[in-house]
Amino acid sequence: MRPLDHTDRPTRTRTEHDLLGDREVPEQALYGVHTLRAVENFAVSGIPLGARPLLVQALAAVKQAAATANRDLGLISAEQADAIVTACTEIRDGRWHDHFVVDVVQGGAGTSTNMNANEVIANRGLELLGHRRGDYRRLHPLEHVNRSQSTNDAYPTALKIALALSVDTLCAAMRRLAAEFAARATDFADLLKIGRTQLQDAVPMTLGQEFAAFAVMIEEDADRLEETKALIAEINLGGTAIGTGITTHPEYAARACAALRDLVGLPLRTAANLVEATQDVGAFVQVSGVLKRTAVKLSKICNDLRLLSSGPRAGLGEIVLPAVQAGSSIMPGKVNPVIPELVNQIAFQVIGNDVTVSLAAEGGQLQLNAFEPIIAESLHESVAHLTAGCDTLRERCVAGITADVAVLTETVERSISLVTALSPYIGYETATEVAHEALESGRSVTDVVLDRTELTAERLAEIIAPSRLVAPAPTGHISA
Missing domain, CATH: 1.10.275.10 (Fumarase/aspartase (N-terminal domain))
Structure with missing residues (x-):
């Protein structure tokens, strides 16, 4: 260099x-x-x-x-x-x-x-x-x-200001992404599908409900990040070398904090105990932990997008991600979920950065933590990459997601999970037998139910109406 x-x-x-x-x-x-x-x-x-x-x-x-x-x-x-x-x-x-x-x-x-x-x-x-x-x-x-300064109070104060401003930018990107997922939830509000637990068929839901959950997950973490700003608003400026304030005027800390608050527009406040504040990097650990939480949840969402779009013929294929580039140098026509994969990798990096921050924070000794530079760079990298990842995911993936209605309809019709909705009406044991017979014979659940129970076609249609399958609804008695 x-x-x-x-x-x-x-x-x-x-x-x-x-x-x-x-x-x-x-x-x-x-x-x-x-x-x-x-x-x-x-x-x-x-x-x-x-x-x-x-x-x-x-x-x-x-x-x-x-x-x-x-x-x-x-x-x-x-x-x-x-x-x-x-x-x-x-x-x-x-x-x-x-x-x-x-x-x-x-x-x-x-x-x-x-x-x-x-x-x-x-x-x-x-x-x-x-x-x-x-x-x-x-x-x-x-x-x-x-x-009136030392590196030990000037530098961490600057780190906190820079971090607070960058967290604002990340939160804005997260809320934009959440809004895009919410928009897709509205688009998909009436599309019935089968939910899954442990990668096995569970019970019906709408694709809109699935995407609305993604929106809430992201919005929730933006709120948690906003909360960390209260911690990083506490600064040790005026503590100089170890927090005792040696070489400063008695009024310096308050005056400097007030001037800095006016300059940067943040609600900065001087720590009550500057000796503690000079050696304690807990605020950075807290921010890093929330960044890791955000990364984990974003990665989980991207895993789901990759699963739901898998195929196009031999996977789930319930949604279609926008094609942004050719996917293979050997397989013609292949398109890969490269944008979710990008965000997955960002998440892996953020999780690793959190380990770095944790070790650097633990490594502090006595009146100072000497490892704030690597804490600063790790946090900067995490925030910057998450910000870019959220915007890229929103612009180049989520905004263009469509649903394959034919696949969704076929999956619901073939699923045996309807028996869960019928269980309050025909009993758990009978419902289990219905599920087993439908699975073994290849017949639909509705056909087997009509053969094995006293439910009429009209009553069965009422019970498994889409509006009753995806929300709480009054149930009848087993003897119905």
């Missing part, structure tokens, strides 16, 4: 200094020596911070809120604060993200991410003040941009 210089031409540099000594930093880079070392150390995923715009924008919001609070408390000058605020505003507007070059997977509990933000903001602020990049006597990444 190269920091900014994408050519083989000689690059002008500036000299910067840190704990380990001097290094040459590309002159055009807004980042500095700390970021440069992190780029060299963490060449892991190939994904730079700049590829995660919500996180970059959230970091800029944290730095802007901190600068505002520090200015109001007289801890930095108005000139310095204005430069920081302007630089942060530009970053929040989408500028300078290509200077956020540290790999999203990194050691150091997010320190490199925080330093990348500090250096970009400081150097852009220096330009705004009319000074050259790297002239940190005027505006320093640590002395001014990072004033």
